[in-house]
Ligand SMILES: NC(=O)C1=CN([C@@H]2O[C@H](COP(=O)(O)OP(=O)(O)OC[C@H]3O[C@@H](n4cnc5c(N)ncnc54)[C@H](O)[C@@H]3O)[C@@H](O)[C@H]2O)C=CC1
């Protein structure tokens with residue numbers, strides 16, 4: 581099995597590192613393209629995969645092809661490769677807003693397409709990916725794709741109409757969490773904790789809280805209540821978060837994210 585990446589920036593690098601880490605596909609069976617020699621040198625050095633500036637070479641040398649460029653470059657890239665994409669090849673999109681119908685139209689023929697929304701924690705094997713496929717992708721093809729996507733974290737098949745929601749809840753959400761961690765560390769630093777220590781305490785608390793939700797199966801509200809002692813410290817923090825519109829800020833930010841995805 582050979583996998584190709586057109587574009588090798590943040591997301592492709594995270595996916596490739598995740599795949600190599602789990603030894604699903606060897607580095608020698610991975611090929612990636614980029615626009616500049618500087619990026620290719622960085623990719624070759626950092627990941628040890630084959631590299632090329634030629635998107636056609638990447639297309640011809642892969643069974644699974646990931647389109648890992650920004651959405652605005654999709655039309656240009658697809659126009660360039662569509663005549664060399666083979667019938668049995670699987671093309672994976674990772675772009676927000678690009679529907680299976682739109683992708684199909686750009687290719688102008690029957691292409692096996694899997695639409696996904698991954699996220700950068702793939703780099704450490706803790707990604708969350710939503711996926712759906714078109715009618716040309718066989719069950720066998722799709723099982724292979726899910727195995728690859730599952731090698732760098734969790735993967736779930738979702739209806740295509742939820743892909744834009746997936747962008748806000750998992751594709752983009754690591755950014756919100758990093759802001760939260762940074763803000764928590766700023767708070768700790770403001771009260772005297774050294775910066776590096778503050779990042780560790782904040783990040784480990786986020787990691788532990790996420791595990792509590794996933795592993796206990798308890799409602800997040802119940803877990804929150806367990807932390808809030810009557811007349812205690814936590815409820816004071818919660819009171820201020822509610823007063824400052826924390827919950828509503830998150831919801832509104834996510835709705836803006838979905839609107840943007842729908843408009844891309
Ligand atoms: N960064 C993230 O957290 C996530 C990104 N995505 C999606 O992944 C895709 C890639 O995003 P990033 O990796 O963040 O972007 P990026 O900008 O880091 O990487 C894209 C790479 O593609 C290269 N490129 C541009 N045009 C090219 C062409 N014609 N041929 C070959 N290479 C070309 C660029 O030079 C760049 O290195 C986007 O569609 C994005 O929406 C999806 C989920 C999460």
Ligand SMILES: O=C(O)[C@@H]1CCC=N1
Nearest residue numbers: 675676747751752753
């Ligand atoms: O910001 C973006 O457009 C991409 C999609 C999801 C995460 N990053």
